[in-house]
Amino acid sequence: MNFDLPTDTAAMCQALTAFARRDLRGAETFTPEDFRRRWSLTGKQGVLGLTVPEEYGGSGMDAVSAVALMEALGVGTDDTGFGFSVAAHLFACLMPIAEFGTPEQKLRWLPRLSSGELIAAHAITEPEAGSDIFAMRTTAELRGDEYVLNGTKAFATNAPVADILLVQAVTSPGGGFFGLTTFIIESGTRGLRTGPPYSKVGLRGSPTGEVYLEDVCVPRDCLLGSPGAGAAVFSASMRWERTCLFGVYLGAMRRVLDSTIEFANEREQFGTSIGEFQAVSHRIVDMVASVESARLMLFKAADDLSHGGNGEIWSALAKIAVSEAAVRLGLDAIQVRGSLGVIDGEAETLLRDALPSRIVSGTNEIQKNNLARALGLGRRRPVRRR
């Protein structure tokens, strides 16, 4: 494994951190206007289309460079929610369009989505269908030349502000893996409504909301991929998201780790800095070890994705490692700060932002189920007869 970044990517990382420190700080609270303003600035930096092919307005980077840049974004901004929104847009929306879209769809959407003009959301989850996506009830019925969609989606990142939505719907009831289809739907389409952002424990700078579809009519050219390819689109988007989005968390952890070391050196008790106490310094060493091992795993997953691996195993392992490390780091960063850790600040914000990370992109329990299956666990063995 060699994760050396090309010189221009390393320089871009530095520039992106500097940009995020300057222009994307201090707004954990969400307002649509400020979100759009930051979105447009982020688009101008080339971040929103990092992995999109150059011919469609992106930078054509691979997953390793993308993780490095997401990490740089997470280091610079203290609004991990905004970084999360950027990554969900790019990896769960633009990449599926780049992989499954027709040339016309790519030309129509990708340049504007990459430039920051438009915002995208991918609506899969439903009130009664979270981990079990095949329990979804949203339907798309072919009537003449149009599909008619009905249903309710929940917890869609960016939905409250989205200009286009990728919507998963059942086209063949009982069809399992081949029963779902993905549609690209514009926000102004009749019958489509989005709800306000939920009030969440963390990632408050990322608007997450519901999507209501009542007799939404769309022409056949709104299909992303062929009919029945919805689960394949979903899986591809999750592979990208599970790997690259978590770079934002790596960056947030690095930022909080640095400030924790600084705090431990400056805070004095019993006539010396608390970093002198082994209980504190060992805790910080454990924090470093946890972040660095999660980092290695995430880059390994990105390397696997960049080299055409199917990404399933490494992205699941890395997703678990990064999200669990983020929660632990939040707790430890609070503990090192004592009472100062529980009032508004970087440490408690990291903990709150980290909590959803164990749930999004497929919960950690579901990742473990998938990993166990990949290891051949739970397969019934034939009974040996003597």
Ligand SMILES: Cc1cc2nc3c(=O)[nH]c(=O)nc-3n(C[C@H](O)[C@H](O)[C@H](O)COP(=O)(O)OP(=O)(O)OC[C@H]3O[C@@H](n4cnc5c(N)ncnc54)[C@H](O)[C@@H]3O)c2cc1C
């Ligand atoms: C901040 C945020 C952003 C999100 N963004 C999006 C988005 O952009 N688009 C989208 O479609 N969705 C999005 N989601 C939804 C997310 O994908 C789902 O929340 C997730 O898939 C889990 O579904 P659920 O919440 O319904 O939990 P459930 O599936 O109801 O699970 C509840 C608990 O049971 C456990 N569980 C369920 N089944 C099993 C099993 N078979 N084995 C072991 N344990 C199990 C789960 O691990 C979990 O702990 C987002 C969620 C959050 C919090």
